[in-house]
Amino acid sequence: MTGLDNLYREIIMEHYKNPRNKGLVENQDYRLFRIKNPSCGDDITIQTLVVDGIIKDCRHIGHGCSISMASASVLTELMIGKSVEEAEKIADNYLNMVANKEYDENIDLEEAEVFSGVRQFPARIKCASIAWVAFKDTLK
């Protein structure tokens, strides 16, 4: 069961149990995007506040499997403070990594690196991606 242990890394479980930046705020300045994946029951909303090209806040809410929930939590923590440009680069790189596509190893994914184990589970790529795709949409 080494494969599964690669998926359920400690950091992931930690974020799953203690999600950061959870809950939305009522503020029109935030951009919000929601994605549902009906076949698995995932439902994630990401909320982002950008000021002067810098991500000042990033929040999430929803329900789903541990991978999708943890990846949302990791995402928000990682993105706060980044420039929009940087954030997009990181998100694209992350999405490529979990999808087992080519990605730039020089771009620092920080804690999000732990989701590399997903590559061995093609059926779970969506779980790890959904929050990040929603996040990218909040930047559009």
Added chain:
Amino acid sequence: MTGLDNLYREIIMEHYKNPRNKGLVENQDYRLFRIKNPSCGDDITIQTLVVDGIIKDCRHIGHGCSISMASASVLTELMIGKSVEEAEKIADNYLNMVANKEYDENIDLEEAEVFSGVRQFPARIKCASIAWVAFKDTLK
């Protein structure tokens, strides 16, 4: 080419070239039924006059292959003068014969017997049947 020669018997060709009882009459006492077979372009109308349970007249019009045209001609000639009951029996028997189903050899199909060659050509059963099916519908 013995098979084909069984299909295109002299009597059939004779009826095809010199159809009997061809052309409809304008008379409300006649019952009329039309059948089209769009895939082959057959289009046959049968018109029947029944008086006191006896088929007084039977006519046909349409276009189609030689088998369908000749079988319409043979049909009309054969049916005139028969009782409705007899006619139905003969028609059913004929339809069973051309479809290669069991049929009663004791019932006299007269000239229509020549269509027995159709049995070897499953794709042509419809051609030999269409007028007879229409005829049966005029009796309903």
Added chain:
Amino acid sequence: MMNNPWKKDFPQLTDGSVYFDTAATSLKPQSVIEAVNHYYHDLSANIHRGMYEAAVITTELYERTRETVAHFINANPEEVIYTRSTTAGLNMVSYIYGLEKLNEGDEIIVSELEHHSSFLPWQNVAKKTGALIRFIELNQEGRITVEAFKKVLNDKTKVVALTYVSNVMGYITPIKEIIELAHQYQAIVIVDAAQAIQHIKVDVKDLDCDFLAFSGHKMLGPTGIGILFGKYALLKELDPMEYGGDMNEDVNKDVSTWKEAPFKFEAGTMPIASVLGLEAAIRYIENIGIQNIHEHVTKVHRYALAQLNQISGITIYNKGSETGIISFNIDNVPSHDAITFFAEKKVALRAGQHCAKLICDWLGIYSCMRASIYIYNTYKDVDLLVETVKQAVEYFQELGF
């Protein structure tokens, strides 16, 4: 039971994996694979229009299958329409009957047990016509009962669209009684038999249903083929949904006319290979006997349930399931986390909402796992399933779920 006599007919089962996902799609016996293959390899002709030998043979097989299907469900051949799937058949009814016949204020009865393919077409009809959707209140167990049906049935009821067997709960709907009642109110009844056809005897004359749909791929047959049964009197009167080659009698620039049912409902080239494969599937089922299938499934199901009931840390939602479907969750573990564990152990289950979100809502869950049992499943398969459930409970508990 030690030697399952049918398992050997299913070539998919060779890598030691066990298959508990028949409710999604069944495995195929060799005879079905060969029937499809025979068409592609030896015939490969179009139907109804050819005179050469392959075309004649193909047409014969195609129409013979219609008779085989008719015999299987006790219908007349001209009441059997080939479709792409259950979904296509149920949608067709919603178009040819629902959108044409329903008006504002009319009522459509459905249930929360419906598969999306049985519910959404009628939600669409309701939206477009102004008709109202009414839900039968499910009993405590989540079942449709005749009593509850009576409470929503009334003079305004025009359509009743219900599942014969729920794909999540595995319950058999008392559909015959419901149909009898509905007909007293001149409502028509559309039966979704996608999960019934492979488990119990479906007899449309006995049920007296107006329409009934199912799919080949869930009953050992090919993908891409489904059957819509419709009472001839209805089919005769209704207009086609799709227009095109082969379904017409005469085409003119201004007006055209259609063939008789069922042909007017089959436009263009149909899934010929899958039709031929479906006949082989029905033959296979008939050879075993649907009653024997039901008994086998029931036995294996009971064996599974007895053991699963002993495991603490899981919740089973349908202990009264009658068709070999077990829906459950490992407590506190989202089903998509759990399912990965089973996939790793080569135990093929399904996780999610099973295209039946309304019953998930009713159960108060986001999703669940489903194991569905069929003839190729053995006690040994169950042992592996049970063992894997135990391991999974432990694994996820240790992870801290």
Added chain:
Amino acid sequence: MMNNPWKKDFPQLTDGSVYFDTAATSLKPQSVIEAVNHYYHDLSANIHRGMYEAAVITTELYERTRETVAHFINANPEEVIYTRSTTAGLNMVSYIYGLEKLNEGDEIIVSELEHHSSFLPWQNVAKKTGALIRFIELNQEGRITVEAFKKVLNDKTKVVALTYVSNVMGYITPIKEIIELAHQYQAIVIVDAAQAIQHIKVDVKDLDCDFLAFSGHKMLGPTGIGILFGKYALLKELDPMEYGGDMNEDVNKDVSTWKEAPFKFEAGTMPIASVLGLEAAIRYIENIGIQNIHEHVTKVHRYALAQLNQISGITIYNKGSETGIISFNIDNVPSHDAITFFAEKKVALRAGQHCAKLICDWLGIYSCMRASIYIYNTYKDVDLLVETVKQAVEYFQELGF
């Protein structure tokens, strides 16, 4: 040419018969048969919803095929919708666009070259919406010309539904110029590519068509699968036609929402085996190269025409055919009489109206025979065809036709 390098790939061609009925349905190469077989024999899983290995592999192959199709016609994958057939695809457009967008007085342009599947859905839309059908006047040869198209195009034109290649005449429609003109009037153009896709390069970006449909079974692929291409901007905006499993995003008792295109147009379990077989068919065609196919067909066609032209007692209706289709009659012999002669000689042709009655009307005939040529046909096949035509002429003359 002596050794046709492709013929050996088609296992149907073993009994000495020759196949000239590709326009009805094509033969299948071994690779297509095996792709279908692979699904049934080794995978047999449903897509998009499973986590176990067979389900994951099947989903990958299913979506990879979408990319293969997209590449083949130069579309984006999200513009590629799986359907049952050309007929199903063209009907879908008539529902999701035609019935929704057209109003009384709007005009729909079609031609007498249309297959019934391209014409009848629009006759239905006209009847239901009060829109008007307008026919492009064919030129002397029976062709659609840009000039004639201009005469019917006007501000009221909302839809242009035309065949890319006629299944009776074999002519290639100047569709690109027509699309450009139609777009100047904000009309959308739906292209029936059922007879084009296997003969010429179809490039939806270059054509700039709004919708385009074709069938797998006429392009060496399986039955039961077709493709509907739609421009993404249109697909995004339009509502689904069928509702059910897998096409929704969220289902609730009151309102539901749909997935993005193309998924919202694919309800329930699709013809998975046929999708996988279609990929093999496209690969097979791409390996040969569509240009090489066209050249081969053209060569064999020219060879056939040269000889048929010498035979007195037959009438050929489309000497200018560009895609290997020869439509003809033996003078004074109904086509269904004639065709039986060919069937006896194991020469597979088709007789009838070819689901295109309007062009038969235009030609002033009830029906005709059609020989259609494809890659597996050889000069030798043609010799047999020609010889059989000669014999048939003689035979029927002697009979007194």
